[in-house]
Amino acid sequence: MSGERRRRRRPEEAERAILAAARAFLEERPFREMTVEGVMVRTGLSRPAFYAYFRDRYDLVTRLLEGVGGLLFALDWRWLSGGADGGEAREVLVEALRAGSQTFVEYGPVLRAIADAAGYDARVEEVYRYGLIERLVAAVGTRISRDVEAGISPGELDPEETARALVLMTERYLLDAFGRPERRPSRRESAAVFGTIEEIWVRTLYGRE
Amino acid sequence: MSGERRRRRRPEEAERAILAAARAFLEERPFREMTVEGVMVRTGLSRPAFYAYFRDRYDLVTRLLEGVGGLLFALDWRWLSGGADGGEAREVLVEALRAGSQTFVEYGPVLRAIADAAGYDARVEEVYRYGLIERLVAAVGTRISRDVEAGISPGELDPEETARALVLMTERYLLDAFGRPERRPSRRESAAVFGTIEEIWVRTLYGRE
DNA sequence: GTGTCTATTGACGTCACGTCAATAACAGGC
DNA sequence: GCCTGTTATTGACGTGACGTCAATAGACAC
CATH class of the missing domain: 1.10.10.60 (Homeodomain-like)
Known part of the structure; x- marks a missing residue:
């Protein structure tokens, strides 16, 4: 022994x-x-x-989020601050969406864990909702609001609510596609996912073609 | 005593x-x-x-879902089987969305509980995903596919994936709005939510105005 | 080698779970 | 009313994961 x-x-x-x-x-x-x-x-x-390093497993996943949340935020920033003329807005949006999606491909299981943990624990929910989702919603809402005023996007849209719906859709759909450890999508399937997200964002915000 | x-x-x-x-x-x-x-x-x-009546609390919420899931399904059925000409398709879709949303207003906390529990327990996840979400996705996907072939909806859409994204968006956004016991939205807020969902579905599937 | 600091852990009490044998409420026959 | 079989109900138990703390034992300075 x-x-x-x-x-x-x-x-x-x-x-x-x-x-x-x-x-x-x-x-x-x-x-x-x-x-x-x-x-x-x-x-x-x-x-x-x-327990010398973390309060509990919710604290643990919260710390994991810190290493990823920033990425998502940095990437959408480009679209947020991008120029305000029609054609360019669309291209920049598409690029931001691709970059954000890529983060999910890479960190899918971790992000999935955070989202699950948000249902378990009030502190994680707080961090996830207000530290990530709502910040993205606010950023996207600001951009939509600007595009509506510039006449690029239709006036029927409620910027804040549209932003929330689109962000939640994207989050949920990407988690569904890339968040499950057991099921890694093929390249073809991934492309369909990216394309669908783009289609919905673009058609909603800027209309077809 | x-x-x-x-x-x-x-x-x-x-x-x-x-x-x-x-x-x-x-x-x-x-x-x-x-x-x-x-x-x-x-x-x-x-x-x-x-424990004489339920296996555990996950069994309990599963049973709660049975009383609600049927409602969601029955309502979207109208749109699914509705007529295939352009103007009508949009109206029927809007009506189906309103009816489905109404179910969330009424049973929000229960549906929220199921969604949370799906993160806790593999059996609940199974029932929720394949007994509700995927069935809705399949139904909506079929309808989108038909509309694409009829030329009402644009051919760039991948019917199955678009259906999944829209259904997940709607589920998540409605849970966010009506699933929290502590925060009941006002009538005005609710109307903004309904309107936003409609706008995204209609603009995605049938284009603007 | 000796001593200090602190990373590490064995052992403990707690909480919610799920089970089971024992209990007692009700229904029906007389 | 009384007896009796059925079964709804529960007290008591064992389990698993949690979070804490006093005691232990590496690592480094001298």
Whole structure:
């Protein structure tokens, strides 16, 4: 019987190890099966060690979100601040949507875990809703409002509500397509997803062709 | 000290009482706070009695869904089977959307609970996804496909994927608006929500005006 | 080698769960 | 009214995951 000697790491190293273990876990199994024990066995540390770095598993996924949320935000920023003439607006929008979708392709399972966890825990819901979704809604709403005033988009649209509907659609549809660990879409399927999102945004905001 | 005498009910009566208690609970607090004990105190029965009628709380919400899912399905059926000429298609769609939205106004918290529970439990996810969402997607997809072939809707649309995106958008947006027990929208806000959903569906499928 | 600091963990109490044998309310026969 | 069989109901139990804390033992300074 070997002594299974303990190891001792620097705090940030252990913390990164836990975050990496959580991410790896979520690449294989859904959040509902993620237990503190299940994450910690992948680090070689004991379960109680977890609580030296995170309050609970909701805190953990919240921290995972921090590494991804910024990406989504940075990308849509281009469209938000882009020029205000008709043809260009559409192109910039399409580019922003592609970039945002790409983030979901890469971090799908993590984002899915956050969305699931938002249903479990009030703090995660708060961070997800107001730290990500509502910020995107506000940004998109501002842009739509500007385009309506510029006459590029139709006046029947309620900017804020249209923004919310489109953002929620995109979030949900992308989670459905890329958030499930067990089902990775093919390149062809992914292209259909991207195309559909673009079609709906463009047709809603700028009309056909 | 009075004897707190037990009462004895007929099975279906007890079962209905539990379902009613669950629904009442969800009108006040979110699913994540719903415990078996918390539901059963509202019935005057003990916690173990619950397990004579339901396997667990996920079984409970699944049963709640049965009383609502049919409504959503019946309503969209009209649009699905409606006539295939341009002007009429749009009107029938709008009517179907209003009816479906109305179901969310009435049963919002219950539907929200199911959606949350789908993140908790694989069986609920199965029922929700394949028993409700995917059935709606299939129905809507069929209709879109027909409209595309009839030349009413644009050929760029991928019927199946467009259906999925629109259904998920509508589900999510309506849950966001009407699924939170604590925040009931005013009549004005509700009208903005309905209008936005219609606008996106109509503009996507049939183009502007 | 000795001592300090702190990362790590074994052991504990809690909470909600799901089960089961025991209990007692009701229905029906007399 | 009394007895009796059926079954709705529950007290008591074992389980699994949680979050805490005092005790343990690496790592580094000297």
